[in-house]
Amino acid sequence: MDKIIGRExxxxxxxxxxxxxxxxxxALYGRRRVGKTFIVRIFFKDKFDFFTTGILEGTYEEELKCFCDSLKEYGxxxxxxxxxxxxxxxxASLTAKAKRKKRCVIFLDEISCFDTxxxxxxxxxxxxxxxxxxRQDNVFLVICGSATSWITKNVLNNKGGLHNRKTHEIHLxxxxxxxxxxxxxxRKAKWSRLSILQAYMVLGGIPYYLNMLDMDESLPSNIDRLFFSEDAPMRNEYRRLYRSVFKSPERYIDIIKALATNKSGMTRTxxxxxxxxxxGSGLSEMLSDLVACDFIRSYRNGLKKNGEFYQLMDFYTLFYLQFCANPSTDRNYWKNTLNSPIQNTWYGLSxxxxxLAHIHEILQALHLDTIHTEYYSFRSKVTSPKVQ
Structure with missing residues (x-):
């Protein structure tokens, strides 16, 4: 059985x-590639009383057929x-046959796809x-999906038949x-802590992305292979990522691109x-969706009651927009620009x-976690350009 790291x-x-x-x-949710399906399948050792997964961008007929095919597969x-x-x-008819003395595990993966x-x-x-x-004490229903905004709206905050019906939620x-x-x-990697930190700056803490690293290669070689080679696998991930999370991703991507231009964040205005x-409410909802999906964070500047800022925090997205939105034709771009101003500046900002993503860990390391603390980003109102 595969060993699960960091999900105890x-x-x-x-x-x-x-x-x-x-x-x-x-309700188990989180962004694409974070390991939702993996953790459920490993825990239950793929022994489900019913399992099915939706088809990304499938039609009503395709989704229903997929579900029905899974019913047949389970008898x-x-x-x-x-x-x-x-x-x-x-x-209900199928799972009623499950033994009453054991859990009847039903796993609906990528559930938002079914909701055409x-x-x-x-x-x-x-x-x-x-x-x-x-009404069945043995039923254990797990719904899972990358479309965190869909789960939040249709399950966690449902006003109809599913209102307050989920018993627990797990945000991965x-x-x-x-x-x-x-x-x-x-992975028995012999990389230095600096290389691990730099890999984190590029890929973030996404298990699927980290698994694509070849531990026998250097980090620069990995970055060139994943982002700048002829068939770079991470170059096409950007569109897939946002399409899998949002059914209409264009405006979300516009927000992401805008936030990428301002390192300390932007107000809603x-x-x-x-x-x-x-x-209006549409923008507020989209920002809430992006926060729920771990793409951005919201924070206050400590001065204004309504001074809320939004900051892009997804490391993969930040790297992609900086270096891959207009990709270099140099297939060894990262190795050939080591210690250049553009790399060094990017590493500093990253x-x-x-x-920022590890404030609580830093407070613990400094033994300051036992006293009340608040943290903010500084934004000057008087200098031009504004001090960040």
């Missing part, structure tokens, strides 16, 4: 909920469902839980620097001016963000 807390939660002896509805022999109510009725326009998927899921699953965040180092140790998106 999440595994302990799943184990705790699994042993609760009551019906459980677990369903009834009539072919014609809609989502029928499909979940079939699922006017499909009635959410209503059917709510009916399945309320009418059947919540990227690794911090300490967990990233543990991952490198598990500044973002609105830069992107030409009205500073190091600041690493520190």
């Amino acid at each position: 807390a999440e595994l302990n939660l799943i184990a705790k909920y699994h042993d609760s002896n009551r019906p459980e509805f677990i 369903y022999k009834g009539n072919v469902p014609n809609n989502w109510l029928d499909a979940f009725s079939a699922l 326009p006017n499909s009635g998927f959410i209503r059917a899921l709510g009916h399945f839980w309320n009418q059947y699953a919540s 965040h990227p690794f911090n620097l300490a967990k990233t180092e543990r991952y490198f140790v598990s 500044e973002i609105s001016d830069a992107t030409h998106i009205d500073s 190091y600041e963000r690493v520190c």
Whole structure:
């Protein structure tokens, strides 16, 4: 069995909920490639009473067929469902055969894909839980997805049949620097701590990205292979990333690009001016979505009650926009620009963000975590250009 690094807390939660002896509805979410599906499959050793996964950008017919094919795979022999109510009725019939003395584990992966326009998927899921699953002490339903905003809106904050129905939620965040180092140790990497830090600045704490590193190569060679070679695998990840998280990613990408131009962050008004998106509820919702997906953070400057700023914190996105949006034709670009001003400046700015992402760890290391502290970014109002 594959060994899971840095997810002990999440595994302990799943184990705790699994042993609760009551019906459980677990919402597991986090950005693409963070390891959501992996952690569930490893915990249950791929032994599910029902498992299916949605198709990215699939049609209603494709999603329903995918679900029905999974029903057949697990032994369903009834009539072919014609809609989502029928499909979940079939699922109830299938899982009713599970032994009452053991957990009946149902895993719906990439669940947002099933919710095509006017499909009635959410209503059917709510009916399945309320009418059947919540009455079965052995049911353990796990829903999972990269579209964090969809799960937040349709499950966590649902106002209809799923209102307050989930029993627990687990937000799977990227690794911090300490967990990233543990991952490198598990791979028997002989890289220095500086190289591990620099890898974190490029890829962030995303397990899937870190797994693409060849530990027998140097970090510069890895960066050239992943980002600047002819078939660089990480060059196309940017579009896939935002398309998998948001059904209409264009305006989200506009916000991300605007935030990438200002290292200390921007106010909602500044973002609105830069992107030409009205500073209303639509923009507020998109910013909340980006925060929930760990792409950006929100913070206050300590002066104004409403002085909220938004800052891009996704390391992969920052690297991509700096060096790959208009890629060099040099396939050894990173090795050939070592110690150049552009690299050194980028490393300096990226190091600041690493520190911001590890404020609590720094406070612990300095033994300041036992006193009340607040931290802010400084923005001058009088100098031109403004001091950052």
